[in-house]
Amino acid sequence: MTSDGQKMKKVEIVIEAVMLEEIISIIDQAGAGGYTILPTVTGRGYRGYRSGFELTNVFQNAMVFTLVDEEKALIISQEVKKLIQDYAGVIIITDADVVWPDYQKDR
Amino acid sequence: MTSDGQKMKKVEIVIEAVMLEEIISIIDQAGAGGYTILPTVTGRGYRGYRSGFELTNVFQNAMVFTLVDEEKALIISQEVKKLIQDYAGVIIITDADVVWPDYQKDR
Amino acid sequence: MTSDGQKMKKVEIVIEAVMLEEIISIIDQAGAGGYTILPTVTGRGYRGYRSGFELTNVFQNAMVFTLVDEEKALIISQEVKKLIQDYAGVIIITDADVVWPDYQKDR
């Protein structure tokens, strides 16, 4: 892959919007350096269509991803997996080459 | 990759917003377990800049991704490819490790 | 990977919303065939939480990705890397199989 990138895991999580905060606290507790939120996505899955155009955000999804090393990816996916027994959601893990500013090389 | 994930394809499709429904019906017909929609994205491609800030959604894009096995990825990308001869759009396929809730393991 | 796709790099960039235009001009100058913008994302990183719900877009992020060959990916990531010394942002590079319409095969 591109030379100066750092090999990391990109862990993407689609989740019910009401659970976004718990997901973020899982990510934080795993010691991730950060995360990015896509605040409103919609979708269909095992639990049917989640339209996101209702009066309540109960039927809305959010998406968040975090760039972490393999070990943290495992911790996060295990924790989130427990949550998505009860809540709509899915976890997607891909390999990624991440480029940080120089002064953040130590992540 | 992370141990308990299922190896799948993540098929991402950027498409004119007006064609979102056809894309979804292609995904459904291919037998995908679900999809996630990012309802408003903008972009530039072969057909020029698509700003998304007009009175009509004719110049707007949407994005959708579905997690499927290799075979379905092929079917979907072939079908969508036909559509994007006439409509702005692109198909992106990546390898992904997907973690489902336990009771959905059979996907 | 899926047969008829073209092997490319997907370069994703999360950046302060105010810098979106510079990022796009970097992508354009590198000769990329296009890009896709996710206009409002939020997140946390080295520079703290960027909520996106302020009166000004100074605390908001945007996300953009471009599909390019390895060489251009390198150029873009090097240029953007300079910018994210001063501005919040991160660069993520993944391998992707991209399917274009037939008449665009020459990209």
Next chain:
Amino acid sequence: MDGNLLTNLVDPPILFFFFGIFARLIKSDLEIPPALTKFFSLYMLMAIGIKGGSGLAESGVSREAVLIIISAIVMATVVPIYSYYILRMRLKNLYDAAAISATYGSVSAITFIASSEFISKLGIPHGGYMAVALVVMESPAIVMAVLLAGMVRSKLALEAKATGSKSNRSLPMKKILHEAFTDGTHLMLIASLLIGVATGMEGKKTMSPFTADIFKGMLAFFLLEMGLSVGSRLREMKEVGVFLLGFGVIMPVINSGVALAIGHFLGFAMGDAYMFMILVASASYIAVPAVVRHAIPEANPSLYFTMALAITFPFNIVFGIPLYYKMVTFVWGA
């Protein structure tokens, strides 16, 4: 019912509600942007609060006001309990029973508004403290439902003992209470009420071009969105089933009857009694689902949300509003 009562329905906002349902049924792409829906809903609460609060500042807190507010809290606590026991007669998933109970114990601000318009048109006044009753009824039902769900959890844990791999992921009571009381829409109503009390008739006058004059138009848009939402939920009706459908139309009538009895026993004025019936008969589809989704994750939101929004809300708007009026005039003898 005489023609007079059906005039409730020949009102632009109500007609836009039906239009919304229709548009969804014929699969139109009509859509109110979510940002506007959220704004309209905050606007409605501001309007109720300013009106109720300034009325309260004018009238002061009477003995009847206190009685009504206490009755409201009591009913918001008791309705979930008897609802739960009725529901568990037929529902297998007891968490669903608890969650549905919460929505019926709580209230719908838009039903309150529509009834208030209806009764004001008939020239019958009601007190500003009815908005306070609206406020105090929102949360107790949630607390009750959570207690019921806790009961269910303990019971199931006892039964299942070692089987329980699916760990209890419900929130601690403290966090639930925090959510119930700091919920944005809830706070908006409370704040508007207090601001109405603090600024009185002067404040009301300043705000009324915004909160009163253009109110009907904003309501028309909001009810249009409600109609669209109801329309899309109608497809999930088969999931709800006959028993719950029946519950969704019979329960409001029973609840309004209980409220009527209390109002008569305690000697409420007719307008107040009517609004009290409306509060008790209505079910919550905004605040309660938002909290209960966290508090009772085991319950299926397609059930409790659909019942409150797509069954009980339209039932109350179309039949309930004139029916409860018939009931109250029958007893009070207007």
Next chain:
Amino acid sequence: MDGNLLTNLVDPPILFFFFGIFARLIKSDLEIPPALTKFFSLYMLMAIGIKGGSGLAESGVSREAVLIIISAIVMATVVPIYSYYILRMRLKNLYDAAAISATYGSVSAITFIASSEFISKLGIPHGGYMAVALVVMESPAIVMAVLLAGMVRSKLALEAKATGSKSNRSLPMKKILHEAFTDGTHLMLIASLLIGVATGMEGKKTMSPFTADIFKGMLAFFLLEMGLSVGSRLREMKEVGVFLLGFGVIMPVINSGVALAIGHFLGFAMGDAYMFMILVASASYIAVPAVVRHAIPEANPSLYFTMALAITFPFNIVFGIPLYYKMVTFVWGA
């Protein structure tokens, strides 16, 4: 043109339109959030509908009303046909010709509003049924354009025979009709009209603080957004070319002339004739592009959208509104 007529332009909403164009030309980052734009556009349709519908309830359906509505349908069908034949004299891509024809056969609600403000200021009334004419003109043009495009497709298929690798991906007529008739903005206008008819003067009075009093302010914001959109489209003007630019300004005048002749022949009242000219002269940049993008995917939206929005709309607002008035007064002899 006398000064009197230019007063049309010294109106805050119209000035905000020019400001919008200017802001884009100097590359300002000014932007109306898309959610608001959508809301304003639904609001405009609600306002037209309530006003027209309640007017209709008042006046009843006269013989002239019926004549006007029939004429409207006829013109919406005929304009695309002759437009198409004019366009194909110079356009190589016949799909573009079909799509452009559709926009010119259909109508612009905002042009209708601006003209209605203009003529009302001059004290000349027009019937509530003009809003019905606005409604019925939206869809026939789409149907015509699709038929024309179908003709083109057959012809090209014949010519190309085995060459045709690019399969026909256009929608079946049934789906196009569904889209044309259930389009959200289209339904909103119809529903508002019907609600206006059903609730009459009473409904109008209830709604008017919202739909009439603050109307000018909402229009100012909407026209500002229109100006911004026009401004950004202006850059794509060179793609349009001299022929289409000429078409975009001459066609409305021709169309208004035809409408004038019909109106005179059938003996319309002057205000009605004027509004009929406006309808026929205006082009659609919201509903038609949304459907035609599906129905005729081979056509380039940068052409038909830009022409309707960035050429014909401003031309009508600035020159058309007073010009057609000159024309109608010349014939009716006001």
Next chain:
Amino acid sequence: MDGNLLTNLVDPPILFFFFGIFARLIKSDLEIPPALTKFFSLYMLMAIGIKGGSGLAESGVSREAVLIIISAIVMATVVPIYSYYILRMRLKNLYDAAAISATYGSVSAITFIASSEFISKLGIPHGGYMAVALVVMESPAIVMAVLLAGMVRSKLALEAKATGSKSNRSLPMKKILHEAFTDGTHLMLIASLLIGVATGMEGKKTMSPFTADIFKGMLAFFLLEMGLSVGSRLREMKEVGVFLLGFGVIMPVINSGVALAIGHFLGFAMGDAYMFMILVASASYIAVPAVVRHAIPEANPSLYFTMALAITFPFNIVFGIPLYYKMVTFVWGA
């Protein structure tokens, strides 16, 4: 301060501001959708512009108007300079000093509105040209700050010579000027002013149900959002530190004093002098940060934005508005 002055605070919009802060402090999820916030902010500017412009059309441009506008430009240029020299006494990062100076040289439209409401309630008029003063004060401060930052850059470059790996990524002056003058909100105010001048009392009358009658309600929503924003910024207060906190409350008072002296020396009417004090005392949290983030990327927006929004804005609303009134009446002897 007598009770009379505190009436400023017993106004629904102001109370909604405090409610917003409170809601954030107790971590409520209350939120105004960003699209609406943007709309409200454009609405406010439209309202100021139409009102000021039509007033100006009525009164014409007096000698005092010219003097005030010149004074406004001078103060917007001078305030950043002395602010910078005060700030660099303690701040290590000189870019931060330059950026903060820009916000204090510029102005806050909402503070202007709140003061205008306050003083109008007391029956003291001010000229339409005060809105022009508001306009002309926005940009000079930005230019000054950029010049200061340029100075810093040259100095640091000299000091560091070969060390400088972090290349200068600031924008060229031409682009900064473009941004400063074409900033959307800035243009909206200018355009509304000009439209107000062009359409005069007629235009004002047409627009006033929208721009004046429902104004207080829109302001209430906007101030609620301001309160929410202030509330979330309060957590970043420790980053700001004691020195800057002190600067944020003392500087406005000093600035208002300087403005008072100028106003007295040049013989402004009391209402104009008061509004001039407000302009000079207020700090910009919308336009300036948006431009300065590009123009001085080395500066930390958490400092300059938080100071203007979360310290100086609430200080002015709560204490400044009555305090500056005390000051002006003390000198003018009301």
